[in-house]
Amino acid sequence: MHPKTRKILEIFEEINKIPRCSKHEERLSLWLQEWGRSRGFEVKTDAVKNVLIKVPATPGYENSPGIVLQGHMDMVCEKSKDSKHDFYRDPIRCVYDGDWLKGDETSIGADNGIALAIGMALSEAGKNREIEHPPLELLFTVDEETGLTGAMGLEKGFVEGRTLLNMDSEDEGLFLVGCAGGKNSRITLPLEWESFEYGKECRFGLFKLMVEGLEGGHSGVEIHRQRANAIQLFARVYSGLREKVGKQCVSLVLLSGGTTHNAIPYFTDAFLALDRAKFEQAEKLVSEFGTTFRSEYAKTDPELVLSFREVENGVVFENSGGKVTRKEVTPNLVFSTGTEEKLLKLLLALPHGVYRLSDRIPGLVETSNNLATVRTGENEITIITNQRSSVMSRLAEITGKVEAAAKLAGAAVVQEADYPAWEPNLESVLLSKCRQVYLQTFEKEPGIxxxxxxxxxxxxGSKYEGMEIISLGPTIRDPHSPAERIFIPSIERVWIFLVNLLKSYR
Incomplete structure (x- = not known):
């Protein structure tokens, strides 16, 4: 292992000792400030706890243009259903598996903790005169994953440099020069309850239907993989149950699916009141759906599982941003028939997946929607969808379709977390320099x-006029999921490239 890779990973493991789920980066923000001051660097922060560490140029680079190295502090906190990890108290355990580094049944936070570690290692190397570089600004933002609110909160004059190296990319050797804009739709469907007798001594029992074992993944960069959506699969199964066993023989008691707006939902839990006399028929139908789904998604979700069994108590643990909430079923109450019909029609009608490919850049997903989460409240069912597009008019189009489907079902819709697209500039001076340095360093062209x-x-870019930007980073797979991992050799290549790029600014 390259000695600087080892140094970067040591810093990354220190970062992973500090809880940093989105909107809970306070401790990490303070730790970063202390790290910068202890090394004699100028440090400042702002009202939302973004951190800026100013690193002086090495000798001979004092008049070079300032470079901003940027990453975000927060991470998507995901874990396997059997994990006991507490993201708000426990350090993340790093597991080395050959050339890969992963978590112990949790996301590891390489997205984007590795960016912080690389920036800090570069600064220390410059201070020790091991590398040469222009004036550097380490810009570490908060709350990127749940709406880019850290970046949204940046104030005029907080950053001086006009060359930004964002290190939130996930494929080494690939330079990103543009991104999608997006927004979330929060859909609220009124929930009407009906009294209903079910339990041990009743004709009707409490049953649990689970959709699990799906791959999930990032709702942007992996939406084109056409992986299964656990919420949609549930809707198909439950619609079939109501049709085959009879609406009078089965009712919903609680529904919970997905974890966060920017992750493809990989599981859904539902509790049903079912006529025990219909159990064998229902079990057979669920098994048939399982066979169908495994055939449909054999390539994308080979571990897909449907399970159906009677239970005595109904409890789900809802994970949102690493915070786990325990929720019990409401005794002897079920969804009204009208609520069920509206909910199922809505879940089946809401778009999910790729909506439109770009007609300018081959292979680029231009517009998509992620049917992300569903939750049962006391008086409402809440559904979150996440729309993305690199064309803002198309973003409005797909958002309008989501809103129309919701309103046809009698639901209310509120738009949240709106952020702009980053339109590519293929003529940028920064891009030209990065391509040249990469070619000279590795004797191959980078991807764009x-x-x-x-x-x-x-x-x-919208806040600081004249900012040239490029995004890069080491190779990360399955971000926003318990399978998240980082390819260790790619860290060395990013390090070597950045050292050569910074040196080229004399």
Missing amino acids: EVVHAGLECGVI
Whole structure:
């Protein structure tokens, strides 16, 4: 392992000792400030706890243009259903598996903790005169994953440099030069309850239907993989149950699916009141749906599982941003028939997946929607969808379709977390320099792409006039999921490239 890769990973493991789920980065913000001051660097923060660490140029680079190295502090906190990990108290355990680094049944936070570690290692190396570089600003933002609110909160004059290296990309050797804009739709469907007798001594029992084992993944960069959506699969199964066993023989008691707006939902839990006399028929039907789904998604979700069994108590643990909430079923109450019909029609009607491919850049997903989460409240069912597009008019179009489907079902809709697209500039001086340095360093051309995900680049670029931006980073797979992992050799290549790029600014 390259000695600087080892140093970067040591810093990354220190970062992973500090809880940093989105909107809970306070401790990490303070730790970063202390890290900068202890090394003699100028440090400042702002009202939303973004951190800026100013690193002086090495000798001979004092008059070079300032470079901003940027990453975000927060992470998507996901874990396997059996994990006991508490993201708000426990350090994340790093597991080395050959050339890969992963978590212990949790997301590891390489998105985007590795960016912080690389920036800090570069600064220390410059201070120790191991590398040469222009004036650097380490810009570490908060709350990127739940709406880019850290970048949104940046104030005029907080950053001086006009060359930004965003390190939130996930494929080494690929430079991102544009990204999608996006917004969330919060759909609220009124929930009407009906009294209903079910339990041990009743004709009707409480049953649990689970859709699990799906791949999930990032709702932007992996939406084109056409992976299964657990909420949609549930809707298909339950619609079939109501049709085959009879609406009078089965009722919903509680529904919970997905974890966060920017992750494809990989599981859904539902509790049903079912006539025990219909159990064998229902079990057979669920098994048939399972066979159908495994055939449909054999390539994308080979571990897909449907399970159906009677239970004595109904409890789900809802994970949102690493915070787990325990929720019990409401005794002897079920969804009204009218509520069920509206809910199922809505879940089946809401778009999910790729909506439109770009007609300018081959292979680019231009517009998509992620049917992300569903939750049962006391008097309402809440559904979150996440729309993305690199064309803002198309973003309005797909958002309008989501809103129309919701309103036809009698639901209310509120739009949240709106952020702009980052339109590519293929003529930028920064891009030209990065391509030249990469070619000289590795004797191959880098890839140039626009990504179907929200990056802070668009927000930062809109706040600071004249900012040239490029996004890069080491190779990360399955971000926003318990399978998240980082390819260790790619860290060395990013390090070597950045050292050569910074040196080229004399």
